[in-house]
Amino acid sequence: MxxxxxxxxxxxxxxxxxxxxxxxxxxxxxxxxxxxxxxxxxxxxxxxxxxxxxxxxxxxxxxxxxxxxxxxxxxxxxxxxxxxxxxxxxxxxxxxxxxxxxxxxxxxxxxxxxxxxxxISTPETLPVFRKFMQNDDPFIQSLCIEALGKLKDEESVPALKQVVNESEAPERYEVCEITTWKAVEALASIQTDETLAFLVEKLHHKNPTVRRIITDAMISIGNQVIPLLLAAFEKGDEDHKILSANVLGFIGDKACADGLVAAFDKGLATTANVRYALFEALGRVGTMKGIICLVDGLNETEELTLMAVVTGLERHVNPGMVSQLTKRISAADDQAERLAKAVINARAARLFDALYENAGAGDMLIDALSESRDPEIIEEFRSLLAEIGGSRADEDMARLPEIETGARKALAADDSKSMCAMHRAILTDLGFEPFIATNGQEAFEFIEQGEDFDIILTDMNMPVMDGMELVGKVRNTPGFEDTPIIMVTTESEGSQQNLAEKTGVTAFITKPFKPDELKAKINELL
Structure with missing residues (x-):
């Protein structure tokens, strides 16, 4: 039945x-x-x-x-x-x-x-997707763009490039439209020399969210874009050099480091911003040539750039590098003080352990550690000294101050480990309890968990959630309408400040900056 x-x-x-x-x-x-x-x-x-x-x-x-x-x-x-x-x-x-x-x-x-x-995604569907890519409905457009990318339709490349170009128009660049987002992803999927060269050209798109999408696509593609990124580093303006170096560092291939070292040797890293980005990238990759270049970077005097050098070396400790660093810190001159301070603020425990064996270098490190106002850093190195052991280590532990957590709270977001370390050192010096995040999403999670902050520092360009998006979400959160927000930018990002101000940024500070400059800005706002 x-x-x-x-x-x-x-x-x-x-x-x-x-x-x-x-x-x-x-x-x-x-x-x-x-x-x-x-x-x-x-x-x-x-x-x-x-x-x-x-x-x-x-x-x-x-x-x-x-x-x-x-x-x-x-x-x-x-x-x-x-x-x-x-x-x-x-x-x-x-x-x-x-x-x-x-x-x-x-x-x-x-x-x-x-x-x-x-x-279904068969070639016979291409004409209909090409046609409706011009539809007035942005969601229909986006669906068609996505399908064209999946089908790797080279015939649609001019139209896709037009979508991205038009998104930088004065009346449109402030918002990342869904069609722009999908057009970038489609061009990345098609992966011809033309589409990849176009995306590298657009690395410094006017909209920071589009920049993030392009950066993520480049990192995902990997080796195929390395020559294009290296060419952009050599021939591009400062923005392109910085962003190209960032992407090359995240791709992490040996060819990335070799190309950046070659560019450095040609004298193409002339500004502090570019050198900072280059050292950050070399630290992520960690080739022999890259480490030698980082060791040369120990001569840098800008504190932020030096922090990037030390952070990179911490990832790749070897005897030759330790010998060079020991010699420089043992010199007990102004540069030695900068280096010792960078090792402490970067929480470079492996470097500290290796350098401490030399009494002269060890004394410089303990002097820098004694000046820290960060209770977490002091306790971290106190524990390391206890592991090292011995009468000298016991005497040095006795020199370390007891620091209480700051009464005020500050939030800092940056995808750079060295920049996060710099923010932490500055904030603890000012008596703040620092909350550090590597992207906007991590930062906003602190707020969602109920933390309250007296001030917020954020980078502009970050993965997952950029600074603009973070600021927008913070300003739409009850209780944070008037919280001071400082955005960290590069000098050439001045054109973006108007957009950031509209989003809700209170003030700006440009890289590279000296700690006292950021301290003064924070004190001014509070």
Missing amino acids: PLLDDFRKKEFLDQITVLNEIAGSKDPSALPGLIDLLKSPVGDTSIDYMVVNALNAVLSQDEDRTVEGLTDSHPGFRILCIRVAGEHRFTKAATVLTKLAETEDDPDRLMEILTSLSH
């Missing part, structure tokens, strides 16, 4: 049992009865919903009947077949769906058809 005989007369629980059994078995004999129940529902929401589920399961095994249903007169069954065709990638449905898209006037139904076609 067929399961659906006298279905409408059955009790509720029996109806549920029958529909569950059909959904599990996907019995094709139940198809006519299910279609009848869809077109003439029993009137109970739960049962009608389960009819759709059972029908979906049965149709998933019947491509021909699904394709036939695409032109059924009943709108509900037609939409169901459209969805099933896409969900199960029924290629026979592509031709019919393409014809339906050409004649569909309703935006919602058109979206259903195009969504299904994007799942």
